[in-house]
Amino acid sequence: xxxxxxxxxxxxxxxxxxxxxxxxxxxxxxxxxxxxxxxxxxxxxxxxxxxxxxxxxxxxxxxxxxxxxxxxxxxxxxxxxxxxxxxxxxxxxxxxxxxxxxxxxxxxxxxxx
Amino acid sequence: xxxxxxxxxxxxxxxxxxxxxxxxxxxxxxxxxxxxxxxxxxxxxxxxxxxxxxxxxxxxxxxxxxxxxxxxxxxxxxxxxxxxxxxxxxxxxxxxxxxxxxxxxxxxxxxxxxxxxxxxxxx
Numbered sequence: 001x002x003x004x005x006x007x008x009x010x011x012x013x014x015x016x017x018x019x020x021x022x023x024x025x026x027x028x029x030x031x032x033x034x035x036x037x038x039x040x041x042x043x044x045x046x047x048x049x050x051x052x053x054x055x056x057x058x059x060x061x062x063x064x065x066x067x068x069x070x071x072x073x074x075x076x077x078x079x080x081x082x083x084x085x086x087x088x089x090x091x092x093x094x095x096x097x098x099x100x101x102x103x104x105x106x107x108x109x110x111x112x113x
Numbered sequence: 114x115x116x117x118x119x120x121x122x123x124x125x126x127x128x129x130x131x132x133x134x135x136x137x138x139x140x141x142x143x144x145x146x147x148x149x150x151x152x153x154x155x156x157x158x159x160x161x162x163x164x165x166x167x168x169x170x171x172x173x174x175x176x177x178x179x180x181x182x183x184x185x186x187x188x189x190x191x192x193x194x195x196x197x198x199x200x201x202x203x204x205x206x207x208x209x210x211x212x213x214x215x216x217x218x219x220x221x222x223x224x225x226x227x228x229x230x231x232x233x234x235x236x
Contacts, residue, residue, distance in 0.1 A: 002157060033219060033220065034214060034220045034222075036222035036223075038158075038223075044228075045207055045226040045227065045228050045229050046158065046207075046223075046226055047225075047226070048222060048223065048224040048225075051212070051214070051222045051224075052214055052220070052222075057224070089157065089158055091158075091222065091223075093219045093220070095219075098174060099174030100174075100219075101160060101173045101174060101175075102148075102160035102173075103160070104157055104158040104159070104160065105157070106157045107157045107158070
């Protein structure tokens with residue numbers, strides 16, 4: 001059971017827009033910790049996609065955007081392309097009575113129909 | 114640009130200690146935090162711990178009793194030891210550089226990542 005909750009799967013046709021949610025709580029996203037997103041293509045290591053809630057590293061297309069509100073964050077992908085088919089993970093920080101640690105969402109598999 | 118490469122045994126027996134090394138190339142290990150992250154087959158990502166180039170560490174509370182991360186600045190390497198392994202420790206192990214946001218470790222992310230190495234725990 002991941003501390004950050006993501007839908008297991010989402011899908012969309014080429015050209016469409018999809019969103020992936022990342023739901024946390026008052027001990028992580030709601031506490032003000034930033035959310036970062038990674039894309040993991042099949043058989044490869046995760047790659048940074050969004051940092052600091054909504055910032056794109058150099059080389060990441062502007063079709064990818066991130067946002068954060070309250071205890072949740074979202075990743076939006078517009079103009080869906082076949083090469084976007086991958087697993088997507090959100091990441092933040094959690095601080096509770098049981099200790100402090102980096103936390104990831106369970107991952108969302110994006111299928112391009 | 115900085116590149117990371119994991120190395121170590123791909124098979125470890127139950128109850129033994131898993132040992133991996135991450136070699137950093139294209140840049141110095143100094144002045145950065147570095148991390149280990151793992152991913153069981155078909156599952157999500159789990160953070161293991163950080164190390165600063167000076168040697169200070171921070172571990173996932175759920176693994177803290179079994180984890181040791183160390184650094185060798187002369188070799189531009191950092192290492193992971195996980196003791197008393199079981200089949201549940203079977204995973205792809207990644208090393209990654211930690212990027213701080215406004216100097217805050219709590220706001221940091223991981224970039225770049227190594228390609229990962231699969232470690233199987235089995236007798």
